Amino acid sequence: MARLAAVIQAEGPASAVAVCQEEAPLISRAVAMEMGVTIGRTSHKLRNPNNRPKPWVEAVIAAQPETPQFLTAADGRFGAILPIRLKSQCLTCHGSPEAIPAPVRDALRTFYPHDAATGYAENDLRGWFWVEVPPLASD
Ligand code: HEC
Incomplete structure (x- = not known):
């Protein structure tokens, strides 16, 4: 959500779609490892x-x-x-x-x-x- 909000503010909502599609799985993996x-x-x-x-x-x-x-x-x-x-x-x-x-x-x-x-x-x-x-x- 933090990454999404940052991209929406900086580049607009269209660019933020890529966060959901491409970055979400990478973010979830990183969060999973970091947070256990x-x-x-x-x-x-x-x-x-x-x-x-x-x-x-x-x-x-x-x-x-x-x-x-x-x-x-x-x-x-x-x-x-x-x-x-x-x-x-x-x-x-x-x-x-x-x-x-x-x-x-x-x-x-x-x-x-x-x-x-x-x-x-x-x-x-x-x-x-x-x-x-x-x-x-x-x-
Ligand atoms: C380029 C082809 C492609 C597109 C576009 C695509 N998917 Fe998939 N989807 C796949 C493949 C391949 C898998 C199996 C992934 C794996 O091996 O874990 C999959 C798996 C899934 C799964 C996991 C459950 C399962 O059946 O194994 C979900 C949920 C899912 N897709 C949702 C979506 C959603 C929502 C979108 C649009 C945002 C989307 N997909 C777009 C190819 C695609």
């Missing part, structure tokens, strides 16, 4: 089976929540699940199979033979970010 949290993306229609939800995430996304969900476990762990909606530019790779350019379709077939993540329209609920925060150390 675990971050991932998942979906009820997966492209990459490695993005399968962990059990605690699975229990929440079974209901396909459209708003952010926050959970605490008995051991003090904290979890957040944040919906991801598709923008028009996502449809090149997640839209209806006929609308996906042939070279993209071929690559998807090669790398993701069990791809279930096509056939979407703009603004559809595509999946969720999840964040797992370990219990705070007590003083």
Whole structure:
């Protein structure tokens, strides 16, 4: 959010879109390492089976929540699940199979033979970010 706000102020909102698309994954990885949290993306229609939800995430996304969900476990762990909606530019790779350019379709077939993540329209609920925060150390 800090990076987004800085770019919006300096370069305008159009430039800030790149923060979401390109920098967000890098930022989340850096934050994950720095803060000791675990971050991932998942979906009820997966492209990459490695993005399968962990059990605690699975229990929440079974209901396909459209708003952010926050959970605490008995051991003090904290979890957040944040919906991801598709923008028009996502449809090149997640839209209806006929609308996906042939070279993209071929690559998807090669790398993701069990791809279930096509056939979407703009603004559809595509999946969720999840964040797992370990219990705070007590003083
Ligand atoms: C250039 C093609 C391309 C575009 C454009 C694209 N994606 Fe994807 N998407 C992929 C690929 C490839 C994967 C599998 C990534 C992996 O191996 O973890 C993926 C995976 C995902 C996942 C993780 C869940 C899963 O099914 O594995 C989500 C969520 C997602 N995309 C959302 C989006 C959103 C939102 C946009 C637009 C902002 C978008 N994608 C644009 C190709 C694309």
